[in-house]
Amino acid sequence: MIRFENVSKRFGTHQVLDDVSLTVPKGRILFIIGTSGAGKSVLVKHLVGLIRPDSGRIFLDDLEVTQLSEKALYPVRKRCAMVFQHSTLFDSMTLAENVALPLLKHRKLDPETADAEALRRLAQVHMEASARRYPADIGDGLRKRVAIARALTLEPEYVIFDEPTTGLDPVAAANVDQLIRSLSADFGVTSIVVSHDLRSIFKVADRVAMLYQGKVLLDGPPSAFRSTTDPVVRQFIEGRPEGPMRFPRARGS
Amino acid sequence: MGLLIAFRDALGLFFATWRWTFRGSLFRQRKVFLRQLHDIGNRSVLFITVTLGVLGVISVFQVLLQVERILPEFSVVGPAFIQTMVREFAPTITGLMIATRVGSGIAAELGSMVVTEQVDALRLCNADPVDYLVAPRFWACVLHTVLLTVYGGVVGVCCGAVVAHEVWEIPWTSFFSLRLVELSDAASGLMKATAYGMAIPIAAAQAGLETTGGSEGVGIATTRAVVNASFAVVVLDFLLSGLSFLLWFQGR
Numbered sequence: 252m253i254r255f256e257n258v259s260k261r262f263g264t265h266q267v268l269d270d271v272s273l274t275v276p277k278g279r280i281l282f283i284i285g286t287s288g289a290g291k292s293v294l295v296k297h298l299v300g301l302i303r304p305d306s307g308r309i310f311l312d313d314l315e316v317t318q319l320s321e322k323a324l325y326p327v328r329k330r331c332a333m334v335f336q337h338s339t340l341f342d343s344m345t346l347a348e349n350v351a352l353p354l355l356k357h358r359k360l361d362p363e364t365a366d367a368e369a370l371r372r373l374a375q376v377h378m379e380a381s382a383r384r385y386p387a388d389i390g391d392g393l394r395k396r397v398a399i400a401r402a403l404t405l406e407p408e409y410v411i412f413d414e415p416t417t418g419l420d421p422v423a424a425a426n427v428d429q430l431i432r433s434l435s436a437d438f439g440v441t442s443i444v445v446s447h448d449l450r451s452i453f454k455v456a457d458r459v460a461m462l463y464q465g466k467v468l469l470d471g472p473p474s475a476f477r478s479t480t481d482p483v484v485r486q487f488i489e490g491r492p493e494g495p496m497r498f499p500r501a502r503g504s
Numbered sequence: 505m506g507l508l509i510a511f512r513d514a515l516g517l518f519f520a521t522w523r524w525t526f527r528g529s530l531f532r533q534r535k536v537f538l539r540q541l542h543d544i545g546n547r548s549v550l551f552i553t554v555t556l557g558v559l560g561v562i563s564v565f566q567v568l569l570q571v572e573r574i575l576p577e578f579s580v581v582g583p584a585f586i587q588t589m590v591r592e593f594a595p596t597i598t599g600l601m602i603a604t605r606v607g608s609g610i611a612a613e614l615g616s617m618v619v620t621e622q623v624d625a626l627r628l629c630n631a632d633p634v635d636y637l638v639a640p641r642f643w644a645c646v647l648h649t650v651l652l653t654v655y656g657g658v659v660g661v662c663c664g665a666v667v668a669h670e671v672w673e674i675p676w677t678s679f680f681s682l683r684l685v686e687l688s689d690a691a692s693g694l695m696k697a698t699a700y701g702m703a704i705p706i707a708a709a710q711a712g713l714e715t716t717g718g719s720e721g722v723g724i725a726t727t728r729a730v731v732n733a734s735f736a737v738v739v740l741d742f743l744l745s746g747l748s749f750l751l752w753f754q755g756r
Contacts, residue, residue: 301624321627328628339625343536356630401629 252277253298253409253441258307259465260293267293269465271307275458278439280431282452284487285462286498291445292336294462295411298443299331300324311409329357331409332402336417336445338394340386340401346373347382350401357405372400391418399427403434410434412444416451424448428455449488453477461487464497510710510732517713518706520634521642529639536636540644544606545651552656555601559593560660564667568674578672582679586661590685590693591748594657596741599700602649603733607708610641611729614712615722623713633713642705649701650694657693688752696744703736 253275260268267290275281283291296302297309300319308317316327332353340349350369354360360368373379376396386394395418402410412431416424428451434440435457446452452459452473459476461469461484469476469484479485486494530537564585571581614637617623623633661680668674711729715721 296624299628301627325630328630333625333628335621335625337620339621341622341626343539352631353629 252310252312253281253443254308254310255294255297256308256310258294258297258304258309260290260297260302260304266465268304268462271462271465271467273460273467273470275441275443277312277441278435279457280435280442280444280455281458281460282444282446282456283460283462284446284452286487286496288498289462290465291462292413295333295413295443295445298409298411299328299333325357329405330407331411332405332407333411334395334399334402334413334415336413338386338391338398340394340397342386345383345385346378346389346397349386349397350404353401353405368404372404373397376400392420392423395419395427396423399430406438407440409441409443412442412446414445414447416446416448424451427451431455513714514706514710517634517638517710518702520632521639521706524632524635524639525643527635529635530643533636533640537640537644540641541648543609544602544641544644545648548602548605548648548652549655551601551605552598552652553659556594556597556656556660557663559597560589560663561667563593563660564664565671568668568672572672578668578674579678579681580684582665582668582674583681583684585664586680586682587684587689589657589660589664590689592693592741592745593660595653595693595696595700596737597660598653598656599649599697599704599737599741600734602645602652602700603704603707603737604730606645607704607729607733608726610645610705610708611712611715611726612722614709615715615725618713618715619718619721638705638709638713641709642702645705646698646701649704650697653693653697686752688748692744692748692752695748696741699740699744700737703740704733707732707736 255271255273258268258271259266271294273281283294285291293302297304298311298316300316300321304317308315310316311327311331314327316324319327340346341352344352347366347369350372351362351365354365354368355362358365370379370382373382376399378393378397378400381389381393386397389397395415399415415427415431419427431442431444432455435442444451444455456473458471459469459473460467461476463483469479469481476484477488482495486496564581567581567585568578571578614623617637623637626633626636665676665679668679669676708729711725711732715725717724
């Protein structure tokens with residue numbers, strides 16, 4: 252189970268998260284939605300210690316990760332993988348080396364075994380033919396596939412997907428949706444998905460939480476999200492430029 | 505206060521780099537290290553050649569103009585110029601040039617990795633950014649700052665000698681005399697080059713790793729890296745010149 256308890260975070264004068272509390276039961280999929288700059292990515296990065304909260308607590312099962320040292324976070328990061336918004340493959344490494352890195356560092360495998368495992372993982376996302384190429388040699392969509400392979404290579408119990416379908420063609424996006432669903436259904440993986448993709452939300456999510464002005468505006472099943480009468484949520488679902496929604500200021504402005 | 509915090513953070517990064525070096529960072533990151541050797545060293549050769557060459561020409565020309573007015577005796581100009589080049593010009597001018605070219609490059613590269621979340625991804629893979637990113641650049645910069653200092657010194661002296669010989673007809677053997685250069689001069693020059701080679705990548709990497717925001721943040725980090733690295737070279741030059749004077753040059 253993942254639990255955020257009264258988490259607040261401020262950057263300069265901008266209050267990004269204001270007393271946010273959310274719970275994701277084991278094996279379930281929570282979609283976090285909201286306008287750009289609403290603090291969705293900031294919230295999920297707290298879970299793996301990439302950002303520390305100003306106040307509040309974060310739990311992974313019964314383990315409080317809020318103030319763990321960088322070293323104490325290593326086992327947490329082994330259990331909880333993250334697929335970043337920009338793929339974040341390392342330019343100086345081949346695709347196979349990128350996927351093998353967590354195996355080398357977390358599991359201390361020897362390079363040959365890690366490479367063989369990386370090739371197997373790449374084959375699962377149909378990228379084995381490009382294993383010896385560099386990230387700069389392939390397109391955004393393919394990079395995202397490799398990033399997903401790298402995140403799943405340690406068989407994590409928890410996965411954070413930060414806008415996993417952005418930049419993907421519809422078929423590739425549907426594959427990612429299917430993968431997220433299958434991780435939950437077949438392997439009991441708990442997932443948090445940051446997304447704007449309403450099609451994915453209604454197809455994959457067990458719960459949906461909407462962040463607005465640093466707070467949780469809505470937290471419930473997709474059906475509640477679909478039938479809500481809240482004018483801000485309705486404006487978001489319907490994608491209307493006019494409405495009550497106020498957009499966040501750029502950071503530092 | 506901000507300066508003190510920056511200095512403390514830079515020291516922390518410096519010691520972390522040594523710690524990872526002792527844990528075999530260079531062997532693990534040998535591919536990155538070799539690429540950095542090429543980027544920092546080979547690609548700086550032309551830049552250093554032109555800068556130190558022009559400096560040699562202009563310095564010798566100006567000095568000879570003045571010496572000609574005061575005493576028409578040129579035999580000391582070459583040896584004194586070589587001594588100054590070894591002690592001061594070669595390491596410091598090379599250091600300043602590397603601070604601009606290499607410092608900006610390191611900060612821009614690391615800053616881009618920060619804003620595209622590659623550094624976060626490294627941390628999630630249990631890979632320390634100092635081990636993977638800073639240590640290879642640090643040692644490539646140390647090695648090449650020393651080598652380029654020696655190379656730049658030779659270029660500067662040779663270019664100065666050409667002016668002395670062609671314009672004032674000073675014999676080659678008179679200009680190239682090493683009679684004023686002692687081992688302590690070379691030690692002082694190499695000590696400075698090594699110190700600059702360590703300070704530049706640390707100042708640049710720190711600026712890069714502290715990047716916030718998007719491309720604007722990378723630009724700010726790059727500027728800060730060049731300013732901090734150049735400032736570090738100037739301050740170290742002052743401190744190490746004083747130290748050299750106390751250790752070796754006093755009473756000479």
